[in-house]
Amino acid sequence: MTQPVIDQVRLHMDPRFHVKDPVTSDLGLSIVGQGILLLDELGYEAFTFRKLADRIGTTEASIYRYFKNKHRLLLYLTAWYWNWMEYRIVLATTNIGDASIRLRRALEELTRPISRDDRVPHIDEEVLYRVVVAESPKVYLHREVTEENREGLYLGYKRLCRRVADLIREVSPAYLYPVALVSTVVESSHLQRYFSEHLPRLTDVDPQRPDASTTEFLVEMVFRTIM
């Protein structure tokens, strides 16, 4: 078994993501909560700590006390998303006897947007999901991946992929590429949703019902591929 991810209802985030843990103060919670909203509004490139500081009535310097730079803030948010996704998948697959159904449930979670959960009041999961869809590849498509990986900052993503890959192995032990298939599904679920909104000719996903459509496309793809 991989180790548990849930600490009460709050996710445990490795201290290496931040300079000072943002959940230990109101300012920290604001930085995370409002950071998500501002990233969604401006996009990663136009987002700056100065703008975020102005918005929450603090100073640039104070934000730097929590996060080294905006790249680390995005990495923190993305890692939070991976942990949250793993938590949802654990919930969705416990106490289900049939391996095939367990895999199906996991894939449905994996390809569906995360939704609001009042137990995490400082994070708007729906907005965070849009940020993850539009910005998360910028986190790892970056010169510092190797160093960040060495620091263990991608463990959440790896654990998530491994967990679902294990479900694939249960259903189809002979299949050769379970992890690659899962990372493909994760990234494609984000990308197809992005394309359906911004470059619709790059997908057949229905812009009217992108959620159901994306899930159907990818779940079918996985089951046909591994059988």
Added chain:
Amino acid sequence: MTQPVIDQVRLHMDPRFHVKDPVTSDLGLSIVGQGILLLDELGYEAFTFRKLADRIGTTEASIYRYFKNKHRLLLYLTAWYWNWMEYRIVLATTNIGDASIRLRRALEELTRPISRDDRVPHIDEEVLYRVVVAESPKVYLHREVTEENREGLYLGYKRLCRRVADLIREVSPAYLYPVALVSTVVESSHLQRYFSEHLPRLTDVDPQRPDASTTEFLVEMVFRTIM
């Protein structure tokens, strides 16, 4: 039929990508050729027009006469790659009678790195491929997608996906998501290669033979999915 992409041996690039067509002067060819090498060395974030100017012995201002900004240069390079890939696929699939074999050939091209072609002396395709793998999502995961799309700057990518999707439709007319499947394959082929090098636990692709491995994974995925 979609329109032809090849102009002699040189690809025709829409004038909207650039301020001044780089293939019309030595300086322009240098900007493109050395730009690829410098992007590969520094990564997109650290790459600047000043550094490129220093490297090729010109000035920042002169580079701005060819490309509006570094984002547009990357878009130009990426679009060149899409056009080149379409060209390769056209070559690989002409005069092949069997639709299934035609699709297989197309997918093999699509998932394989592009390689050096001496007919295009100013571009090192192998380096360009690395740049595309590591940077191309940043082109469309950007606030200006909508505007750029309106300008027609993604037509090459759309045409490429549509062409391969049409091959899927020939083999399996009932399949519902041919375009989504192709864009998934394109992006995943880049991503799996990137992961195999930088985050190997996110893939099963063999770092010793990433090309064959990626192709095998994705070609198999497509055929099982559409059958």
Added chain:
DNA sequence: TGCTTTACAATAGTATTACTATCATCCGGA
């Protein structure tokens, strides 16, 4: 041949970004 574009180099300048540093203040706990 002279004349005119055009292309490029050289240089300067601006607003913004991504930080870093210093110091004052305030608040809660020992």
Added chain:
DNA sequence: TCCGGATGATAGTAATACTATTGTAAAGCA
């Protein structure tokens, strides 16, 4: 009451992403 940590206020720096101006040499043309 004093102390330490957290924050605010303010400054400052180097780099970035441009824009503008001017001079010059070569290419095109009359």
